[in-house]
Amino acid sequence: MGNVILGLLLIAPQSFYDLIKGFEAGVALFYSASSGSIRRALDGLLARGLIEVASVEAGGRGRKVYRVTDAGRAEFRAWMTGEPAGPDLETAALSRLYFLGLLDPAERAPVLRGVTARIEADLARLAALDRHLDTLNVPERHRDIAAHQRAALDYGIASHRFMLDWFRERADRYGPLDR
Template identity: 70%
Template sequence: MAHVILGLLLIAPQSLYSLIKSFEAGVALFYSASSGSIKRALDTLLGKGLIEVASTEPGGRGKKVYRTTEAGRQEFHRWMTGELGGADLETAALPRLFFLGLLAPENRPPVLRKIQERAAADLAELTALHKHLDTMELSPEFRDVAAYQRLTLEYGITSGRHALAWFGELADRGGPQTG
């Protein structure tokens, strides 16, 4: 979540309330967060010197507006161009895709290629599992359960093939066609 917040603050300095609204307006399509978790992430980013308070409104509430520091910009760039961690492809890839326009054009294709490589690796794992299941003997009472589990796996394989092709085409084009 910290890197998503850094990306949002690179687009524009924002208050906690604005960040919550930014999550609701677009980020929630690939990443959900509560207001409490956003606040905790802001506190952590502040503590690490990756963001700073840009301004505080006068008055009783003293609403703070946050912005990234140079260290925050460097950390965001390192994350965007680094290896894709995360339990699944969507968690690893979609936040980077969402913020890819913040990178210089020459840095975008390598990120897309890393996503494509991750999609290929994930697909290879699912395909190997599918082949392994073909060799297993099932007792009659579990055949129906196994049939639906296999369908779930087939969905994952189909989704993986689509992601591999889609990110590959995007990388080949060098990004979206704008203009």
């Protein structure tokens, strides 16, 4: 979540409440977060020196506006250009896509290639599991359960194929990918 907050703050310095609205207005399409988790991530970014308080508004609440430091810019760039990690591939891919416009145009194709490589690897694992399941003899009493579990795997494979095609097409706009 910290990297998503860095991305939002790179677009424009914002207050805590602005960040909540930013999540609700767009980021929630691929990343859900409560106000408490946003606050904790914001505090962590402050403690690590990746963001700073740009200003404090005068008045009763003293609303703080945050901005990204040079260290935060480097952290964000390293995350964007690094290998998409974590168990939730869709969130990793869409997070990078959402903020891709913050990178120089020359850096965008390699990011999309990294996302595509991760999709290919995950799809290969799902396909291997599919092939392995074909070799199993499922007892009659578990066949109905196994059929629905297999349907979930089929969905995952179809979803990954769609995502792979979609990201390849997007990446081709920056130049053909090695396949």
